[in-house]
Amino acid sequence: xxxxxxxxxxxSRHLIYTGTTDPDIAIRxxxxxxxxEVARGEVVDLQVxxxxxxxxxxxxxxxxxxxxxxxxxxxxxxxxxxxSVLLSSGANLVGAxxxxxxxxxxxxxxxxxxxxx
Numbered sequence: 001x002x003x004x005x006x007x008x009x010x011x012s013r014h015l016i017y018t019g020t021t022d023p024d025i026a027i028r029x030x031x032x033x034x035x036x037e038v039a040r041g042e043v044v045d046l047q048v049x050x051x052x053x054x055x056x057x058x059x060x061x062x063x064x065x066x067x068x069x070x071x072x073x074x075x076x077x078x079x080x081x082x083x084s085v086l087l088s089s090g091a092n093l094v095g096a097x098x099x100x101x102x103x104x105x106x107x108x109x110x111x112x113x114x115x116x117x
Contacts, residue, residue, distance in 0.1 A: 006031050006078055008050065015056075025059055027052045033077055038067055048074055 001008045008029040016024040029050045036046040047066045052059040063074040073083050 001029060003050075003078060006033070023056050024054055025052060025056050027059075036077065036083060038069070038083075046074075046077070048078070 001010060008031045010027060010029045012026070012028045014026040016026065018024060029052075031048050031050075033046040033048055035043050037043050038046070044067060046069070049064045051062045051064070053062075054060045063071045063078075065074050069077075069083065077083055
């Protein structure tokens with residue numbers, strides 16, 4: 001799956017039915033962002049994890065990384081390739097876009113699986 005031209009690998013995905021017609025999702029995707037300056041003169045490859053959980057139509061998104069950066073810094077890296085860009089609402093937009101893409105891809109995979117039954 002691609003998000004802002006970065007390839008993410010979906011490592012786990014779950015569709016959770018809670019007795020309603022609106023299922024919840026739990027999706028985990030990962031990518032490696034190379035050559036990120038984390039400190040003055042220290043450049044590393046950053047392992048980024050994106051988790052989307054909650055209602056299928058409005059999942060919450062969390063971003064994490066190793067080494068650790070703030071969610072806004074990670075969103076900035078995904079969106080612009082720069083760590084310290086001031087995004088404010090832009091960072092939230094990337095998170096929302098990530099959740100929508102993950103949910104859309106997940107539901108397409110589920111639909112294909114159901115057709116094969």
